[in-house]
Amino acid sequence: MGLGLVESGRFPKPLTKLLNMSRKYSLWVYQWGLACCAIEMGAAFGSPRYDVMRLGVIPFPASPRQADLVVISGTVTDKMAPPIKRLYEQMPSPKYVISMGSCANCGGPYWDSYSVTKGIDQILPVDVYVPGCPPRPEALLEGIVMLQERIQNEDMAERWRGDPIVVG
Amino acid sequence: MTALTDSQKLAYVASQAADARVNVELETEGMTLNIGPQHPATHGTLRIIVRLDGELVAGADPVMGYMHRGYEKLTEVRSYPQITTLINRIDWLGSFANEVPFILAAEQLMEIEAPVRARWIRTILHEMSRIANVTLFLGDMGVQLGALTPVFFAFRDREHVLNQIEAVTGGRFHPNFDRIGGLKDDLPKGWIADTKQTMERVRTFCDEVEDLLMGNEIFEARTRGIGIIPPDVGLQFGLSGANIRASGIDWDLRRDNNIGLAYDELDWKVWTHPDGDSFARYWVRLQETREATKIIDQLCDGLPSGPVMAKVPRIIKVPAGEAHVCTENPLGEMAYYLVSQGDLVPFRVKIKSASFNNLSITPWLLKGVYVPDVITILASLYFILGDLDR
Numbered sequence: 001m002g003l004g005l006v007e008s009g010r011f012p013k014p015l016t017k018l019l020n021m022s023r024k025y026s027l028w029v030y031q032w033g034l035a036c037c038a039i040e041m042g043a044a045f046g047s048p049r050y051d052v053m054r055l056g057v058i059p060f061p062a063s064p065r066q067a068d069l070v071v072i073s074g075t076v077t078d079k080m081a082p083p084i085k086r087l088y089e090q091m092p093s094p095k096y097v098i099s100m101g102s103c104a105n106c107g108g109p110y111w112d113s114y115s116v117t118k119g120i121d122q123i124l125p126v127d128v129y130v131p132g133c134p135p136r137p138e139a140l141l142e143g144i145v146m147l148q149e150r151i152q153n154e155d156m157a158e159r160w161r162g163d164p165i166v167v168g
Numbered sequence: 169m170t171a172l173t174d175s176q177k178l179a180y181v182a183s184q185a186a187d188a189r190v191n192v193e194l195e196t197e198g199m200t201l202n203i204g205p206q207h208p209a210t211h212g213t214l215r216i217i218v219r220l221d222g223e224l225v226a227g228a229d230p231v232m233g234y235m236h237r238g239y240e241k242l243t244e245v246r247s248y249p250q251i252t253t254l255i256n257r258i259d260w261l262g263s264f265a266n267e268v269p270f271i272l273a274a275e276q277l278m279e280i281e282a283p284v285r286a287r288w289i290r291t292i293l294h295e296m297s298r299i300a301n302v303t304l305f306l307g308d309m310g311v312q313l314g315a316l317t318p319v320f321f322a323f324r325d326r327e328h329v330l331n332q333i334e335a336v337t338g339g340r341f342h343p344n345f346d347r348i349g350g351l352k353d354d355l356p357k358g359w360i361a362d363t364k365q366t367m368e369r370v371r372t373f374c375d376e377v378e379d380l381l382m383g384n385e386i387f388e389a390r391t392r393g394i395g396i397i398p399p400d401v402g403l404q405f406g407l408s409g410a411n412i413r414a415s416g417i418d419w420d421l422r423r424d425n426n427i428g429l430a431y432d433e434l435d436w437k438v439w440t441h442p443d444g445d446s447f448a449r450y451w452v453r454l455q456e457t458r459e460a461t462k463i464i465d466q467l468c469d470g471l472p473s474g475p476v477m478a479k480v481p482r483i484i485k486v487p488a489g490e491a492h493v494c495t496e497n498p499l500g501e502m503a504y505y506l507v508s509q510g511d512l513v514p515f516r517v518k519i520k521s522a523s524f525n526n527l528s529i530t531p532w533l534l535k536g537v538y539v540p541d542v543i544t545i546l547a548s549l550y551f552i553l554g555d556l557d558r
Contacts, residue, residue: 032206033206034213034235035235035257035260035553035554036257036260036341036342036554039260039261039304039341040340040341042323043323043326043327046319046320046323047320047323047324047327048320048323048324049323049324049327075235075237077233077234077235077236077237079233079234079236080205080213080234080235083205083206087206109253109254109257110237110238110242112242112245113237113238113241113242114238114241115236115237115238116237116238133342134341134342136340
């Protein structure tokens with residue numbers, strides 16, 4: 001299975017399905033914990049009650065270069081935005097972004113603050129928005145399950161030809 | 169003591185000279201190590217620039233502001249009931265404790281006193297947020313030393329405390345439950361019995377963590393005698409909370425400057441430790457968690473009946489004046505200096521949070537320690553970035 005076949009867009013359907021299924025159940029998540037949401041993300045990823053690994057999500061990559069998915073959780077300030085962009089650029093494609101919490105979605109309670117970036121979607125393409133302040137761990141898991149459905153039905157040709165798919 | 173022989177003296181001089189030669193040969197070039205702004209040991213987004221001489225730290229500069237959200241400016245454009253929503257998020261692990269001093273300051277200016285039952289429930293929730301905050305520290309300290317188990321235990325037992333907070337307030341993290349003049353609601357039915365069970369769980373958790381970490385050879389070797397803060401230095405840097413109590417200074421605002429909470433009527437103890445090292449800071453916090461469960465048990469037993477809300481005007485306008493209230497937050501001293509000009513919004517709110525002072529000692533403290541100990545010392549100082557940058 002050469003990459004040329006994938007890039008050409010003529011990938012046999014059953015193989016696409018198989019490839020997508022294996023991608024969907026081995027999501028390596030880079031945890032970008034910034035504020036309050038980081039603790040709820042920690043509860044979802046690190047605690048025995050919510051146990052994210054049963055969904056096929058592996059939450060402990062050593063660096064963003066090994067990650068498929070990044071969860072931006074918490075308030076993004078203007079000072080923090082450049083490092084976030086830089087680490088996103090280090091992730092190998094195909095890559096997905098979950099924006100967790102009101103602050104990362106749109107600024108949240110700091111909508112009129114002078115130092116907060118109003119929405120991470122200004123600098124990164126976001127796949128899934130998880131609303132809440134902070135969202136419950138269950139909400140984050142729901143977001144991950146929705147992302148997995150999207151990955152399952154993703155057209156590889158479309159993905160590999162260029163434009164990333166952005167869920168509204 | 170016997171006098172040294174000539175040969176012994178010569179041998180000593182020779183060994184010193186040899187050491188000096190080796191030192192010259194092994195002289196290292198300086199190196200700058202950047203930790204953060206995203207690093208698990210920094211509890212969020214702190215960046216520390218460490219200048220190294222070999223394995224030793226020659227200097228450390230913390231760079232903060234990555235979590236600065238402009239609280240003091242935002243409070244000037246929010247009405248008083250809206251501000252509690254905002255200040256919940258200063259120290260996100262112990263949210264309710266952030267509301268209390270602000271509400272007390274506003275009550276002082278309005279000359280309203282909350283009913284006794286409201287004061288007692290406030291104290292219960294204040295201590296609960298302390299447990300929710302410090303249990304995570306107790307687990308996290310293990311992670312920084314390579315022991316993964318305690319943090320799973322911490323998350324497991326913290327959930328029960330969060331459930332109790334949620335049962336009263338409706339929010340796991342940010343209760344927004346404190347009102348000027350009392351509380352939003354009374355306790356739900358059956359809550360007291362559940363709380364006592366939860367406190368039993370937390371005490372079991374404390375025993376488990378103590379079993380896992382205290383007496384563990386690696387834990388002791390990595391924390392005993394590391395990062396010592398002498399009491400006078402700690403006071404000079406303005407440390408507060410468990411960090412200063414671990415240096416042997418018996419100072420707790422819950423006991424020494426109790427405003428509006430029910431601590432005076434309870435039987436409890438302030439824990440101190442004479443050593444001032446990382447271990448002492450861990451030990452003091454562990455004992456404080458236990459003490460908090462005892463405080464909550466006593467409060468549950470003696471909870472007075474009555475209303476939970478005083479008579480308050482529908483539109484809250486705080487009369488002109490100034491008020492300063494400080495309480496003992498889970499992290500240390502938290503103070504609000506509230507200036508009102510009689511409007512719907514405050515004129516100025518100065519927030520003093522504990523983490524800023526607790527972090528300010530790092531350039532002094534990290535000088536001369538080994539690189540791996542940087543992480544341990546930072547973890548043992550225990551600051552939260554929202555509390556630090558605001």
